[in-house]
Amino acid sequence: MSSRGFHRFSDVDASEQAAEFVSFLDRVRALPQAMERRARSYRSLRLRPGQRVLEVGCGLGDDARELARLVAPGGEAVGLDLSEALLAEASRRNDATAATFVRGSATELPFEDASFDAYRAERLHQHLADPDSAMAEAARVVRRGGRIAILDQDWESLLVDADDRPLTRRIVNAFCDSFANGCSGRRLYGQLVAAGFDADEVDVLPVPSASPELARTVMLPGLCEAARAAGVEGEQIDRWLAEQNARIETGRFFLSFSFVLASGTRR
Secondary structure, three states: OOHHHHHHHHHHHHHOOHHHHHHHHHHHHOOHHHHHHHHHHHHHHOOOOOOEEEEEOOOOOHHHHHHHHHOOOOOEEEEEEOOHHHHHHHHHHOOOOOEEEEEOEOOEOOOOOOOEEEEEEEOOHHHOOOHHHHHHHHHHHEEEEEEEEEEEEEEEEEEEOOOOHHHHHHHHHHHHHOOOOOOHHHHHHHHHHHHOEEEEEEEEEEEOOOOHHHHHHHHHHHHHHHHHHOOOOHHHHHHHHHHHHHHHHOOOOOEEEEEEEEEEEEO
């Protein structure tokens, strides 16, 4: 998946590449570090049996199903997503858990005020042009005393070892700026407070080194495509990419980035 794929999670259905998105989501979700981050965000919600929890940007519904098991018996997990294609796959995979799926927007949630005990979103806010509205909607649907956990990347934290540092800065900044909200991670704390939450946990979770396979198929093509769109000369990009591929071949490749996990209680 290229950088175009990274950015089109806000419009999966129009991309005509639903199968690619499904494959990408499955692959990323299976990474050991992703499993650890996910479990940590679940703990931040402090869920109990009988509660009602909302997963926004649920994608294939796997997280919603895990949340449903955490609020059983008697609880409910609702997964919401904009994509009909992803929701169809989520429904196809559904089992006997209490997860249900709804189509809708993070900035216009189709739910009543104070109708959930907890709210979770992962890798969603980076794609939102108006993340403040999404946070306000989260505050609207979470009851007082309810919990929220937002897990998102901050792409300006992206580090790539390369000989040409000025060129690398241009490429990394182009990639970050190509997202609707590329610096999402650092903004979560302030957004939670402004929306009416007591933000009691904010952690930076590094991904210390991307795997060569993920780098070759996702990260490096995405960085180069964003750089071209930002006007970086093709010869410079080709030279930079050749160096990164050589680093992979010789075991010297290093690329890292960070997630931010922000959680809190509705005031």
